Amino acid sequence: MNRAVQGTVADAVKDNWVDALAPAPTRPYLRLSRADRPIGTWLLLLPCWWAVALAVASHGWHPRALWIALGCALGAFLMRGAGCTWNDVTDREFDGAVARTRSRPIPSGQVTVRGALAWMAAQALIAFAVLLTFHPLAIGLGIGSLALVAVYPFAKRFTWWPQMFLGLAFNWGALLAWAAQAGQVPLAALLLYASGIAWTLFYDTIYAFQDIEDDATIGVRSTARLFGTDAPRWLAGFALGATILMALSAGAALSGWSLVLGLAGAASFGWHLRRQMRGLDLADPAACLAAFRSNRDAGLIPLPFFAAAALV
Structure with missing residues (x-):
């Protein structure tokens, strides 16, 4: 049975839990939410967890941190799902014209626009x-x-920097989570937010290279198309910027041994971003997707350091 018959999405994780375990009637809606591609939930969640850990390290422990961390996980899953559903509603004509996305639930006819909007609202x-x-x-x-x-879904229609709009949206949780824990948004939170935006520009530019030819044909703008052969230099700049801004956030929030741990976390994060770029072939869609997905690990790397800083 081929993908079209199964209803699976072309770039979904192989043997994902939605295709393997979810009841058949729920699968198109879970695919709308990208539940079969969990990397987006991780990328939305990780800046929240960075912020919770650094806020605890900076402002002191309170038991609510545990609920905030869990609540952010629930919120990331749900709002990533709602955002992706909205994105698929607005992009349904574009998605039908791109090889990688025409198997998504709306262009493939698995879900109606009305059904998608109801799912988004829920x-x-x-x-x-x-x-x-x-x-x-x-x-x-x-x-x-x-x-x-x-x-965000409309940004690709009017700017060459839709990845910037994604960064603004996807890293908002750094501000929200810090405010949830500490009741304020200090400079350290703003620097962490800026770090996340630079990180998003890094990983989503890599992601956009998968569709660069189709995007050129249908007129969709992206930083991948904007940078072209200069992309490696831009990616190196985004990686360096994300690392420096994360280190500055740690510097603004921490002191003593906590600061040492925070800086080590930022350095380890930057090391992983640099490692992603070694030998990356931006002309190979499979390599771009693999590099993009590896950013879950990049975002997880600072967490133990930030958590340890909160315990010192």
Whole structure:
């Protein structure tokens, strides 16, 4: 049985739990949420966890940190799902014209636009219920993030920098989680947010190289198309910027041995980004996808260092 009959999505993780275990009627909706491709949830969640750990290290421990970490995980899964559903609704004509995306649930006819919108609303409402358990400042930030989520799918139509809009949206959780833990958004949180944006520009430019030919044909803009053969230099700059900004965030939040641990976390993060670029062939879609997915590990690397800094 081929992919078209099964309804699986072309770039989904092989043997993922949605295709293997989820009840058949739920699979198209879970695919809309990218539950068969969990890397996006990780990339949305990790800046939140960075912020929780650094906020605890900077402002002191409070038991609510455990709930905030769990609530961020739930919120990342739900809002990534809602955002991806909205993206697929707005991009349904583009997706049908691109080889990698024409198997998605809407262009392949598995889900109607009305059904997708209802699914998006359900995910967003559950996420809002989680958000209401956080500090009022975090609630306000969470509501404010909806503007970025709504605009992002259209960015590729009017700017060569849609990856910047993705970065603004995907790393908002660094501000939200810090506010949830500490009730404020200090300079360290803003620097961490900026680090995440640079990181997103790094990994999503690599991701965009998978579709560069199709995007040129249908007129979709991206940093991959903008940078072209200069992309390796830009990627190196984004990686360096993300690393320096993370180190500056640690410097603004920590002191003593906690600072040493925080800087070690930033350095290890930068090492992984540099390692991704070694031998990366941007003309090979499979290599680009593998490098993109490896950013889950890049984002996990600083966490033990930041957690240890909170315990010192």
